[in-house]
Amino acid sequence: MNVPQPGTRGAAERPPGGYTVLVVDDEEAVRRLACRMLTWTGYQAMEATHGREAIATIEQHAGGIHLVLTDIKMPGMNGRELGRQVEQRWPGKPILYMSGYASEVFQGGLLEPGAPFLAKPFTQEDLAQKVRSLLGG
DSSP states (O other): OOOTTTTTGGGGSSSSSOOOOEEEEEEHHHHHHHHHHHHHOOOEEEESHOOOOOHHHHHHHHGOOOOOEEEEEOOSOOOHHHHHHHHHHHHTTOOOEEEEHHHHHHHTTTTTTSOEEEESSHHHHHHHHHHHHHHOO
């Protein structure tokens, strides 16, 4: 992933405040970088290391988490199963899937074509654009 510099976006380009994104990834470096990118873009970010932790976090902050950004391949509950549970328990909560194995994800049937997806590595702008589109901004 390209490491962005803080303050590279003008205040007028930032999305409306108050949106929180839950970043779910078992790789600490990826999770932390995605959170920094989101923060630098103007979003609030929370972290979870796996699917079960993500569900517990959403249960505690359901109204305060506006979007879930999850890796597809994780030990235990994978990102797609997390997505299914989120869709069942909190209908309408947007989910953005990410993976460094895009062809495997779609060819292997882990995600249906057209599902919101972000290929790793991604830039801050790629992430911001996808999040903005899912949040209706």
